[in-house]
Amino acid sequence: MPTSNNIALMISDIDGTLITSNHEVTEATKQAAARLYERGIQLSLASSRPARSIRPIAEALSLNSPFAAFNGALVAKADGEIVARSIIAPEVTARVKAIADEFRIGVWLYDETEWYVSGRDAFVDREEHTSGFSPNMDLYDEKLGTGLNKLTVVGKPELVAEAEQRVWAELPNEVSASRSKPRFLDVTSYGIHKGTVVVRLAELLGISTDRVAVIGDGPNDVEMFRQAAVSIAMGQAVDEVKAVANNVTASNDDEGWAKGVAKYVLGGYQSAGM
Incomplete structure (x- = not known):
């Protein structure tokens, strides 16, 4: 296994990983990110979030590396220029929505620019607070007939789990699907997931994947763990996620990101106050 001295790129999930449960980037995290740059290690972000809610976090950390939105369906440079995109065909969207409708849950x-919902509910309110922008509720029906970057099936976790099984059973060669949270099933076009993010970002930066470290907390991060040389699971991740990573750090509310970077990427080179 590569040592921390071999790592040239670190790719980080955001929610449940880089930020706390209160959606904050801590001072220790900012310091750890700065230490990465001091050591010549680039930092990129990979999230199920849309690009517009990733950019403020990237700016807060003064990042200048490309990042991946929608679990890799959109890859952009730090200045916002899109360098890769994938689209879900309208007929595939219709089939995913039909499955969700059977369980009476939302999609x-x-x-690239907007989030569309059919109406407001508690799930929408919560996501609006997390993402920092409001959904478009006027064009939902129209957008169902267009190419989209990502669908999110949303509802009670037990219903989303059942819908996930149906999506995989009925569309195995047409979509990729993974849960970023128990209440969310993120659907992208076939072959697009965080594992492909590792390959794409490494290629953009001219770095081999055996010099990449990744960190995350959710089931959608597992494919990312499998592609990278060094993988770090957050302390609050479920056991199935931890089992795939080759390292486990503290939780996101216990400076797990900064601690994981210091121990497994910087090799003990700690930020002040850690």
């Missing part, structure tokens, strides 16, 4: 739609 959110995402393109």
Whole structure:
């Protein structure tokens, strides 16, 4: 296994990983990110979030590396220029929505600039607070007939789990699907997931994947763990996620990101106050 001295790129999930449960980037995290740059290690972000809610976090950390939105369906440079995109065909969207409708749960739609919902509920309110922007509720029906970057099936976790099984059973060669949270099933076009993010970001930066470290907390991070040389699971991750990573750090509310970077990427080179 590569040592921390071999790592040239670190790719980080955001929610439940880089930020706390209160959606904050701590001072220790900022210091750890700065230490990465001091050591010549680039830092990129990979999230199920849309690009517009990733950019403020990237700016807060003064990042200049490309990042991946929608679990890799959109890859952008730090200045916002899109360098890779994938689209879900309208007929596939219709089939995913039909499955969700059977369970009476929602489907959110995402393109490069907007988030579309059919109506407001507690799930929408919570996501609006997390993402920092409001959904479009006027064009939902129209957008169902267009190409989209990502769909999110949303509802009670037990219903989303059942819908996930149906999506995989009925669309095995047409979509990729994974849960970023128990209440969310993120659907992208076939072959697009965080594992492909590792390959794409490494290629963009001219770095081999055996010099990449990754960190995350959710089931959608597992494919990322499998592609990277060094993988770090957050302390609050479920056991199935931890089992795939080759390292486990503290939780996101116990400075797990900064501690994981210091121990497994910087090799004990700690930030002040850690």
